[in-house]
Amino acid sequence: MVFVDSYPKTSKLVRSEFLVSFIALGIGALFGVIQALHRTGVFRGFVSSADYYTILTGHGVLLALVFTTFFIAGLFTWAVANSLERELPHRIAWSAFWIMLTGTVLAAVSIIGGIVGSPSILGHDLEADVLFTFYAPMKAHPAFYIGAALIIVGSWVAGLAYFKSLWEWRSENPGERIPLQTFMVLTTMLMWYISTIGVAVEVVAFLIPWSLGLIQNVDPLLTRTLFWYFGHPVVYFWLMPAYLVWYTILPKLAGGRLFSDPLARVVFVAFLLLSTPVGFHHQYTDPGIPSGYKFIAMTNTMFLLLPSLLTAFTVVASVEHGARQRGAKGYLSWLRNLPWGKPAFAGCMLAGLMFAAGGFSGMINAGMNINYLIHNTIWVPGHFHLTVGTAFALTAMAISYWLVPQITGKKLRQRTIATLQPYVWFVGMAVMSNAMHRAGLAGIPRRTAEPTYDEFAFEGVAGTVGEMRIQIAIGGFLLFVGAAMFLIVMADTLLARRGGTLSVNGHIPEPLSGADHSPRILDNYKLWTAIALLLIAIAYGPPLASMVADGLFAPGSPPIPV
Numbered sequence: 001m002v003f004v005d006s007y008p009k010t011s012k013l014v015r016s017e018f019l020v021s022f023i024a025l026g027i028g029a030l031f032g033v034i035q036a037l038h039r040t041g042v043f044r045g046f047v048s049s050a051d052y053y054t055i056l057t058g059h060g061v062l063l064a065l066v067f068t069t070f071f072i073a074g075l076f077t078w079a080v081a082n083s084l085e086r087e088l089p090h091r092i093a094w095s096a097f098w099i100m101l102t103g104t105v106l107a108a109v110s111i112i113g114g115i116v117g118s119p120s121i122l123g124h125d126l127e128a129d130v131l132f133t134f135y136a137p138m139k140a141h142p143a144f145y146i147g148a149a150l151i152i153v154g155s156w157v158a159g160l161a162y163f164k165s166l167w168e169w170r171s172e173n174p175g176e177r178i179p180l181q182t183f184m185v186l187t188t189m190l191m192w193y194i195s196t197i198g199v200a201v202e203v204v205a206f207l208i209p210w211s212l213g214l215i216q217n218v219d220p221l222l223t224r225t226l227f228w229y230f231g232h233p234v235v236y237f238w239l240m241p242a243y244l245v246w247y248t249i250l251p252k253l254a255g256g257r258l259f260s261d262p263l264a265r266v267v268f269v270a271f272l273l274l275s276t277p278v279g280f281h282h283q284y285t286d287p288g289i290p291s292g293y294k295f296i297a298m299t300n301t302m303f304l305l306l307p308s309l310l311t312a313f314t315v316v317a318s319v320e321h322g323a324r325q326r327g328a329k330g331y332l333s334w335l336r337n338l339p340w341g342k343p344a345f346a347g348c349m350l351a352g353l354m355f356a357a358g359g360f361s362g363m364i365n366a367g368m369n370i371n372y373l374i375h376n377t378i379w380v381p382g383h384f385h386l387t388v389g390t391a392f393a394l395t396a397m398a399i400s401y402w403l404v405p406q407i408t409g410k411k412l413r414q415r416t417i418a419t420l421q422p423y424v425w426f427v428g429m430a431v432m433s434n435a436m437h438r439a440g441l442a443g444i445p446r447r448t449a450e451p452t453y454d455e456f457a458f459e460g461v462a463g464t465v466g467e468m469r470i471q472i473a474i475g476g477f478l479l480f481v482g483a484a485m486f487l488i489v490m491a492d493t494l495l496a497r498r499g500g501t502l503s504v505n506g507h508i509p510e511p512l513s514g515a516d517h518s519p520r521i522l523d524n525y526k527l528w529t530a531i532a533l534l535l536i537a538i539a540y541g542p543p544l545a546s547m548v549a550d551g552l553f554a555p556g557s558p559p560i561p562v
């Protein structure tokens with residue numbers, strides 16, 4: 001039975017969540033190509049340099065926050081319903097959707113206000129040029145922060161719907177192991193609850209009152225710290241859904257089965273434990289945080305590589321198993337026996353391949369000393385376009401080719417475009433992000449419309465600044481084409497009539513080593529949450545306490561008398 005026929009109500013919710021995420025993807029991608037052409041000097045006719053920050057904020061917020069959150073909500077809704085075999089609690093799940101949508105509209109309107117001349121609304125200029133890492137001293141219209149807060153509250157409510165489904169399932173299936181997909185969703189949500197506390201406190205206690213004029217001063221170090229307390233784990237909130245797809249669906253698409261359920265559970269638990277106590281690796285250059293605590297964050301970050309390295313092993317082993325089921329032989333030639341012409345499979349594999357490169361640039365970012373070389377250069381956008389911009393985004397697009405037919409009952413349309421699309425994305429990203437990494441090493445800054453390196457002859461191993469810029473522009477343009485191709489396929493599929501039987505279904509084959517091989521303690525959420533909180537207390541307790549002791553609103557030492 002097709003998912004949409006078994007769970008019509010849940011399917012409708014997933015469709016709505018995907019629709020919002022696809023609209024955000026379209027607008028965000030448009031902003032992306034505008035700024036890629038602008039900052040490389042290829043075409044500057046769309047916006048003025050003064051509006052560059054507005055476009056950049058729109059790009060970051062719409063793609064990294066709205067596209068991701070709504071897509072993940074849809075994927076998780078599907079995964080819980082699919083693996084627990086039930087409709088989701090309807091009222092809770094829909095309230096979550098509407099709360100998040102209201103927040104999104106508020107945030108989007110305040111950003112767009114900056115393009116249309118910042119009209120005064122409720123006594124404050126309607127603008128939000130604060131970038132997707134919104135911390136003081138940059139200030140936005142209160143509506144932006146209220147919108148951000150609503151998106152987060154909405155995601156909390158969505159989590160409630162997943163947990164409620166588990167409790168219902170539990171009472172009907174006492175003593176059974178939590179199905180793997182649901183286990184992954186709930187572990188991700190627990191990590192999300194713990195980490196969003198930071199940004200919630202930042203926004204509700206400081207930024208909203210400050211932007212409303214209720215308080216005059218905020219402590220930039222404290223709001224940055226609260227932001228990054230959340231700002232690292234949020235990247236795993238994007239990655240773990242991609243891992244859910246790579247672990248549970250990709251092996252099937254390859255024609256095989258997941259290598260090991262226990263390893264998958266260990267990986268997700270490791271993320272729950274270690275995602276949060278590492279946020280200071282975004283603040284290596286911040287004064288006011290003792291180096292020892294930066295060192296603790298660095299050490300934890302290096303341990304946090306482990307779950308991804310385990311994933312590389314498990315996922316590739318599962319895909320290889322699939323290839324051998326299809327008759328492959330040889331050490332590497334099995335790679336040929338895989339369905340590279342199927343967009344869902346090819347997209348996930350190319351996303352994984354790029355993530356291997358993104359993971360390596362992450363390791364470089366994480367080194368406390370080498371970070372000074374790349375911090376605030378365009379190397380960092382190079383890194384995160386490989387991770388969130390490909391590991392997440394390409395996986396999301398690829399799996400939509402497989403999932404959207406199941407939540408609509410409609411066959412995928414425009415197959416040729418769909419087949420080419422992951423490759424266009426891959427090539428565009430390879431060109432753009434490679435040039436961004438190199439340009440970063442040449443010292444070119446991130447987040448500016450006017451990188452003033454025009455006359456600068458960079459004596460690199462190969463190429464010049466001009467050559468890197470042109471690659472960034474070409475890559476950025478190809479990515480826009482890739483996003484447009486995806487949206488054409490989706491629009492045509494969603495608008496088509498239903499007819500014929502589908503060739504895909506959501507059945508997930510049993511892993512080679514199944515849940516009965518997983519120690520039961522892995523499902524003990526209370527234990528892992530307690531350890532996660534303890535690690536956070538060690539990593540953050542003393543430095544946060546000293547920031548608070550410094551004075552919440554009027555930080556820093558008194559002025560030196562002259």
Ligand code: HAS
Nearest residue numbers: 235239281308312352353356359362365366375384387388
């Ligand atoms: Fe990062 C900055 C460190 C992962 C996103 N990161 C950012 C920013 C973003 C971001 C958005 O330590 C910028 C924030 C801003 O605006 O300032 N990052 C890391 C490390 C990892 C890492 C150590 N990042 C991610 C992921 C992201 C993401 C995931 C989004 C989804 N990052 C940093 C640091 C900074 C930073 C510093 C601050 C820089 C600065 O100075 O500002 C690790 O988690 C990476 C581990 C990954 C691996 C790769 C494993 C390989 C796999 C591939 C399997 C292959 C398959 C296919 C399936 C070790 C799993 C095979 C195919 C075949 C054909 C065989």
Ligand code: CU
Nearest residue numbers: 231232281282
């Ligand atoms: Cu990080």
